[in-house]
Amino acid sequence: MYHADKIASRIKNEIENVFGFTPTRHTIEEVSAFDEWLKAEGKYIYDANGQAQSCQNLEPWERQWMLNERCMVMADAMYGITRYGWLIDEEGVIKRFWPRVAQSILFGIIGDLESQDVAIEIQALKARQLGITSIIELLIMLRIVFSYGVNAVIASADQQKSLMMAKKLFMAYDMLPCWLRPHSTARVESDRGKLEFGYLNSGVSIQHGNQMSGIARGSTPTIYHLSEAASFSNASEQIEAALFKAVHPSPSIFGILESTGEGDTGWWADTWRFSKANYASRQSRLFPLFLPWFVGLDIYPKPAWLRAHPVPPSFYENRLPDTREHVTKAELYVRTHDMIRRHLCVEHKELSKEGKSNWWLDGTMPIEQQWWWEVGHEEAKAKSLEGTWYQETAGDDVEALQRSSESVFGYDVMSRVDRDRTRDYSVYGLSGQSIEDDYEPDPDDIDYQKPRIPVLYRNPRGPVYNWELIPLHWDHARVESWKKTNPDAFWDYGQGRLFVWHPPRPGVLYSIGIDSGEGHGQDSTVINVCELAPRAGMPDIQAAEFRSCYVSHVQVYAFVMAIAAWYASAMTVENLRWNQPLVAPEVVASVGDICLVQMRQMGYHNFFRFQRYDNAKSTKSNKLGWYTFSWSRPILIGSFIDTIEQGWYQLNSPWTLHECEHFESHSTASGKVKQEHEDGEHDDGIFASAISIEIVRGRQSKTERSKKRFMGDAEASRLPALDLSPCATTFPSRGIDNLIVNNLDDL
Helix, strand or coil, X not given: CCCHHHHHHHHXXXXXXXXXXXXXXXXXXXXXXXXXXXXXXXXXXXXXXXXXXEECCCCHHHHHHHHHHHHHHHHCHHHHHHHHCEEECCCXXXXXXXXXXXXXXXXXXXXXXXXXXXCEEEEEEECXXXXXXXXXXXXXXXXXXXXCCCEEEEXXXXXXXXXXXXXXXXXXHHCXXXXXXXXXXXXXXXXXXXXXXXXXXXXXXXEECCCCCCCCCCCCCCEEEEECHHHCCCHHXXXXXXXXXXXXXXXXXXXXXXXXXXXXXXXXXXXXXXXXXXXXXXXXXXXXXXXXXXXCCCCCCCHHHHHHCCCCCCCCCCCCHHHHXXXXXXXXXXXXXXXXHHHHHHHCHHHHHHCCCCCCCCCCCCHHHHHHHHHHHHHXXXXXXXXXHHHHCCCCHHHHCCCCCCCCCCHXXXXXXXXXXXXXXXXXXXXECCCCHHHCCCHHHXXXXXXXXXXXXXXXXXCEEEEEEEEXXXXXXXXXXXXXXXXXXXXXXXCCEEEECCCCCCCCCEEEEEECECCCCCCCEEEEEEECCCCCCCCEEEEEEEEECCCECCCHHHHHHHHHHHHHCCCCCCCCCCCCCEEEEECCCCCCHHHHHHHHHCCCCCECEECCCXXXXXXXXXXXXXXCCCCHHHHHHHHHHHHHHCCCEECCCHHHHHHHHCEEEEECCCCXXXXXXXXXXXXXXXXXXXXXXXXXXXCCXXXXXXXXXXXXXXXXXXXXXXXXXXXXXXXXXXXXXXXXXXXXXXX
């Protein structure tokens, strides 16, 4: 019905052998002419509403024509929907169906799966307005009208959207010629509606993603179509537990899940990543199909849009960096996907007749589409809707799974941080004093070709403590790819390891912030080492990070001591004002008291002393560590956001970067704005990093620091310092008037 080989087989075995003739493929013009002939000859019988209900006085050749068309529609789905399928387009015009590029790509995938005699089950991640819902509803209409024993279910995210989706199917059925359209035995166009053909034992039910029961619960569907599946209220229950358990894969199964991306978390995103990673080895149920926005040649952009927004003559040379990057990714995607390249390059050259450039004939995106994307993207950025823009006009599946909510840092800042961070690092496991065996590295992870690093800490009034940093195997390229394709593996890899971007260096100061967790596998304990800039005007750098969701606030002191002792080994009293990194565990929310007590008993002494910033007293506070109160939390988070935005801190950890990308502004019940992590995400690395910076920079003059960066550091650049003293200049009396006039002319 979908693949050429299956169509040929069906014509031969089910039509020629049964009816004794070879059906003819009529053109759209011939189909229209036959309908006009029946009207002109008075062959139609109309009801009171003026709708044709049946035919009369048919000639033998007319009956043969109708039989031919029934056979062709049952054998060839594309023939059926292009000759007898009708829809309402994006401009509200009722028109005969003709496939767009995206629809042709989807139909090609359906045909390929049919040719393999496997279940047709597809997860379509797509941009908006590509017509995917329309073609699927037309195909389902053919199946329930012209097949026996079809049990179909269709559903969108809510009742209203499901009804709009069902109207496509009902209209397609109503637009069939009366001689081709069987009478329905039940028809309900409402919530939980249906269209049934009892004598065929076929029908379709209408459901929605907000219903309390699972989709198709209590039935055994052979066809399903779920639109906007990412918005289902409880997809794991409604789809995974209910629908999938009721659908038993066989060649007769036709199932499509389609949706734009709505964030990088949740059932839809997780299912997409699993399908993409495992379908090639046939270890996933759904075929993953991504359809980018630029396959919508006929709507992105529309001719009317181009008339209102003509492409500037110098646009190509002056394209914005975001546009250049997006276009490059789009062109690469097309070159590496045969199905998309074939449809864009061959089947739609005629679109150039509308005044558009030939698409991909020279391997590049047409200038009109580049201009359309840049205009829309800049407007979305100005409205803080960049995440939604990427979701709905995505060039690849990573962009499609962008978050809807904007990070408090902004997309541009996060892109810069990601671009500038150091991706090369060393990885260590920790063993030694007070570190339990359960936390020591797996022998298979140990790199035995590299030497272990001994760490020693001598308590001035007690024993000597020893630890070892054990080198581990690592693959930073795989970690970077996992960040986008396999979040579970990405987070698992970051657990229980010390990642070091900058090992201890002589003459450098360090600070350490700690955000400890309960150790029950939920929130992580994070230890962050900050390398303080050795010269004014330079940014601080994230030197190392340890995180584990199994190390609790009771156990973290041993890990902090090992890391602090290692970085203290490069610090000497002679050239530094500290001989130990400045340490501050979070005391209130993360219960850092035990960490403080144990480290002090081991002889550690350099702790941050907490007090209000407006305290004019010079006496030192007795509060050790960082205290997160209602007044100090905004200071800590606000300062960290400003530090990242202004480029005063080089963040290197991909895990903390991920937390920043999912750190949002939320309104509390009292109407106040609070920065916190997105539902299902974490912020432990953010707090540890923020503490490590704030305990050193919090009381320093931001004005002086910014001025030194603006002026430049003479010592660092080896250039003489700028002379900022007042400058006076004298001019000769003769010609002074002309000099002034000439200067004004220059201005």
